[in-house]
Amino acid sequence: MRIQALSGLCLLFLAAPLWAQTDDAVVDDGLSVPVTETGASAEDVETPITGGVTYNPRKDEFEEKPRDPFKSPFDLAKEQEEAKKSTPRFVDPERHEEMIQELNLKGIYLEARTGYWAIFEVGGEYKWYRTGEKFQDGDLVNITDNEVLFKQYIDDESQDLAHREIVLELHRGEE
Numbered sequence: 001m002r003i004q005a006l007s008g009l010c011l012l013f014l015a016a017p018l019w020a021q022t023d024d025a026v027v028d029d030g031l032s033v034p035v036t037e038t039g040a041s042a043e044d045v046e047t048p049i050t051g052g053v054t055y056n057p058r059k060d061e062f063e064e065k066p067r068d069p070f071k072s073p074f075d076l077a078k079e080q081e082e083a084k085k086s087t088p089r090f091v092d093p094e095r096h097e098e099m100i101q102e103l104n105l106k107g108i109y110l111e112a113r114t115g116y117w118a119i120f121e122v123g124g125e126y127k128w129y130r131t132g133e134k135f136q137d138g139d140l141v142n143i144t145d146n147e148v149l150f151k152q153y154i155d156d157e158s159q160d161l162a163h164r165e166i167v168l169e170l171h172r173g174e175e
Contacts, residue, residue, distance in 0.1 A: 095135055099136045100150050100152050102123070103168075105120055105169075106120060108144075108146065108148070114130065115143075118148045137152055138151050138153055141165075147168065147169045149166070150168070151164075151166075
């Protein structure tokens, strides 16, 4: 009990001069920093805050703006898909406006003078095409009595060839 009382008295004697000191009577010992009217020290006002973690995104060469750090990659992929659907695609006037994936083979017709015709359903309508027709992403190369051959152009640089062949078959009973 005596030790606690003694330590309390020592603390009181050492803390008394610190309580008595006011802002008007600041002792300039060369080590302390003067305090401004707002309560901030002069060092804090003069030097900016440095360090910490900042977000400085890098733009890819194909991106027009940096990635939002608060969106997941899944959300970004969904937004890109929606943007592709909403943007109108370029339509070459010398080609049909359909793409090969949009064509649904419904029949093949042989006419004596002109040869084979392929009948496709496109958006609820039936359209007839012959060999040599050009679509947005490929060409109709050949029509036989039970299949249609397309040459589809590929924009992927990782592929060895610039095109691939797509064969649509018409099975018996579908004719």
